[in-house]
Amino acid sequence: MRHGPPAFSTAQKPWPTEFLCYKNLWRYPMSTNETDTALYRRDFHAWAQQQGALLRRRADGALVNDSALDWSHIADEIESLGRSEESTLSSMIGTIIEHLMKLQASPATDPRRGWMETIFRTRKAVARHLRKNPGLKSMLATMVTEETPDARQTVLYALDLYGKQPRLDVNSLTYSAEQVLGEWYPPDQ
Template sequence: MDGSSLYDRDFYAWANEQAALLRAGKLDAADIEHIAEEIESMGKTEKRELVSRLRVLLHHLLKWAHQPARCGNSWGLSVANSRDEIETHLRDNPSLKSKLDESIADAYRLARRDAAAETGFDEAVFPAECPWGFAGMMDEAFWPEG
């Protein structure tokens, strides 16, 4: 053996071992510190997923607002799918609703940069802060005008 822990050598085996220990009530044998780290990491992953889904939605809404002549079915489908995915993600992780303002700000910053790169417009063409509230951007009847 190289002295490294199972956690370092084989995460899958470690995870299964820890699950079995927890189910058996053997907390004293469980790797509590690493379990706590992994649970925190899972929470951060869920928030990053929300930001990613919001980024796609906001990117397409910005393009829709600033390139109305190029609006098409694929952008509309992307917006509709993004709205559905965000709704599902929040239903599965309702506590993320408390992080919406922060997540929208993070996603918008990235979406603004994406929209500028894709459209060829200067980033300053797009509002510095997200121009839409969450309810508006999620409303299936909402399609921004330039």
């Protein structure tokens, strides 16, 4: 069985050249009988390839029929990428808060080094993420505030799961963005 794009000579192509996009030498036919919205819903990958090719052609100065560009969904997907970056950062911040709380509230001694390692590793990941997305820095304090209640619930659940009583009231624990993202660790209790 042959894999890859169909082998057509130039004269045999079953679709016009203007409905081809090129990506890594593979050709994706673009249907002329369905709307861009229908393709977006039916085959997101094909839609993304099509729209990317059209945008690249337009950026290169080629004449592109603007009605072939699915502007509404392109805008939605770009905004979605931004939300995804926010969500990734927020999740990492939640992980740091959870482990800071475990260090303060848990009487267990064995997992402490692992929690500290997780905090260290996640802080480094946050720093890398912020270097690539500096516009997210203005959201850090809000993310710390928003992630704290979920971290509390997770810590209380984990302590209960292991039959441990917290050493202090987990609901009283709060952290600043500087504590969460800096080099601060809670003092040994």
